[in-house]
Amino acid sequence: MSAHDMTFPDNFTFGVATAAYQVEGGIENDWSEWERAGKLKEPHVRCGRAVDHWNRYEEDYGLALDVGATAFRVSLEWARIEPERGRIDGAVLEAYRERLLRMKARGLRPVVTLHHFTHPTWFHRETPWHLPGSVESFRAYARVCAPLLKGLDALVISLNEPMVLLLGGYLQGLMPPGIADGAKTMLALENMVRAHVAAREELQAVLGKVELGISQNMLAFAPDRWWHPLDRALVRLGAQAYNHSFHEALVSGQLRVNMPGIGSTRVDVPGARGSCDFIGMNYYTRAHLRFIPRPPFISFQYRDTRGRGLTDIGWELWPEGFGQILRELKRYGLPVWVTENGVDDREGQRRPAYLHNHLGQVLQARAQGVDVRGYLYWSLLDNFEWLEGWGPRFGLYYVDFETLERRPTPACHYFKEVATTRRLVPPQPSAAR
Numbered sequence: 001m002s003a004h005d006m007t008f009p010d011n012f013t014f015g016v017a018t019a020a021y022q023v024e025g026g027i028e029n030d031w032s033e034w035e036r037a038g039k040l041k042e043p044h045v046r047c048g049r050a051v052d053h054w055n056r057y058e059e060d061y062g063l064a065l066d067v068g069a070t071a072f073r074v075s076l077e078w079a080r081i082e083p084e085r086g087r088i089d090g091a092v093l094e095a096y097r098e099r100l101l102r103m104k105a106r107g108l109r110p111v112v113t114l115h116h117f118t119h120p121t122w123f124h125r126e127t128p129w130h131l132p133g134s135v136e137s138f139r140a141y142a143r144v145c146a147p148l149l150k151g152l153d154a155l156v157i158s159l160n161e162p163m164v165l166l167l168g169g170y171l172q173g174l175m176p177p178g179i180a181d182g183a184k185t186m187l188a189l190e191n192m193v194r195a196h197v198a199a200r201e202e203l204q205a206v207l208g209k210v211e212l213g214i215s216q217n218m219l220a221f222a223p224d225r226w227w228h229p230l231d232r233a234l235v236r237l238g239a240q241a242y243n244h245s246f247h248e249a250l251v252s253g254q255l256r257v258n259m260p261g262i263g264s265t266r267v268d269v270p271g272a273r274g275s276c277d278f279i280g281m282n283y284y285t286r287a288h289l290r291f292i293p294r295p296p297f298i299s300f301q302y303r304d305t306r307g308r309g310l311t312d313i314g315w316e317l318w319p320e321g322f323g324q325i326l327r328e329l330k331r332y333g334l335p336v337w338v339t340e341n342g343v344d345d346r347e348g349q350r351r352p353a354y355l356h357n358h359l360g361q362v363l364q365a366r367a368q369g370v371d372v373r374g375y376l377y378w379s380l381l382d383n384f385e386w387l388e389g390w391g392p393r394f395g396l397y398y399v400d401f402e403t404l405e406r407r408p409t410p411a412c413h414y415f416k417e418v419a420t421t422r423r424l425v426p427p428q429p430s431a432a433r
Helices: 030-036 053-066 090-105 133-149 162-171 182-207 229-252 319-332 351-367 410-421
Strands: 013-017 071-075 109-115 155-160 211-223 254-259 263-268 279-291 298-301 336-341 372-378 397-399 406-408
Touching: 013 109, 013 410, 053 090, 053 406, 071 090, 071 155, 071 372, 090 109, 090 133, 109 133, 133 182, 155 182, 155 336, 162 182, 162 211, 162 229, 182 211, 182 229, 182 254, 182 263, 211 229, 211 319, 211 336, 229 254, 229 279, 229 319, 279 319, 319 336, 319 351, 351 372, 351 410, 406 410
Parallel strands: 013 071, 013 372, 071 109, 109 155, 155 211, 211 279, 279 336, 336 372
Antiparallel strands: 254 263, 279 298, 397 406
C-alpha cells in the first residue's frame, strides 16, 4: 500500500470500548448469581468491585483521551436500572446521565450499549428470551433508557453479540440462563430480533433520529480438514448463521437460520426491515470447524496455522479474517463500525503489532470500498473476562487488580500515535512494561 493508502481520514473515529459488568463493580445480576453458583472456570472467582469504573469514570475518561480516543463505548447495566421488575431506580438513571454528559463534555463521543450480556436477576425467571414477554420487558427498559441519550449524538447499540449469548446461554448452557435446547435457542433468537425493533421504536419516540445498530461477534471460519466436504459445509452454514443471520434480519426483515441437528427458523419480523443504521462488528479470531457424527455434530478449535503463536487466551492470530469479514459487510450497503477488536496479551508486548496488523486490514477494506467509520479497541482497561475470570488482559492500560492502579502498556503510545497522526506506521520495539 502507498503512503496515502496508509492514512486514515480526519473523520475516522478511534475509540475504546468497555462493558458495565466487566468494569463498574458492585452489580447484582444474573452473572453474579452464576458466579456464586460456582460456574466459572475457577469456581471461587467473583467479579465483585471489578475495576471500580463506577467511581473512577472521570479518571478513565482521561486515560481514553490520553491515547487519542474520541469515542468511548460503555454499556448501561439493566440490573442497576431495574433491579426488580417494574421498579426503576431514578438515582441510577441520574448517575448514568451525568456520566454520559461528562463524557460528551470532555470530547468523547458516547457509544452506548443497552444490553451487554447481563440481565436483572428476575429476567430469566419471569420473561426469558425464549418467551414472548421478553420483548415487552426489553421495550420497557429501552423506554426508560431513551431520555439518557438526549443531546449526546450517541452511537447506540441495542444488543451486544446476541449470537454469543445464544450459543453460550441457550445452546451450550455455559452462561446464564444455562439452557441447552436448540428449539428454545431459535425462539430466543427471534425474540431478540423483535426486541431490537421494539427498542428502536422507543428510542425514536423520545429522540427522533437515532443512530442504532447491534454489535455482532464475527469469526473467520475454516474447515478443520480442508479436504472434507462436511467440514466445508459447516463453514458455509456456520458463517451464514453466526456472522450474518441477525444483521440480515435487520436489513431485510427476514430471519433465516438453518443449522442441521441444532435448530432452524424462517420468520419475517415486522418492523425489522431497515431497522439498523450501521453494522457493528466485533472481531478477534478464526475457528476451525469439524463435523462429528453425534450431536451437536460440530466441534471447533483454534489452530496456530502460520506459526504466529496463539494469543494468551488461546485464540489464533488471524488478521486476514478481519479483512475478509469487513469486505463481506459491504453487501449491506451500510456504514461499518468496528465496535470491538483486541488481544489478550498478558506481558503487554504483542499488542502494538496486533494493532498494526488489524488496522492495516481496516485501511485495505476502506480502499476496497467498505465504509468503515470507526475502530473501538477492546478494551481501555484490563477487566473481568466472563467465564475466564481475571486471567486475560485485553487492556491498553494494565490494571493491578489489588490496588486498581492503571498503568500504560506499550500499546498506549502506539495507539495514540496512529489516532493523532492518522498514519499507520509499524510500531517501534519498546521496553518491557
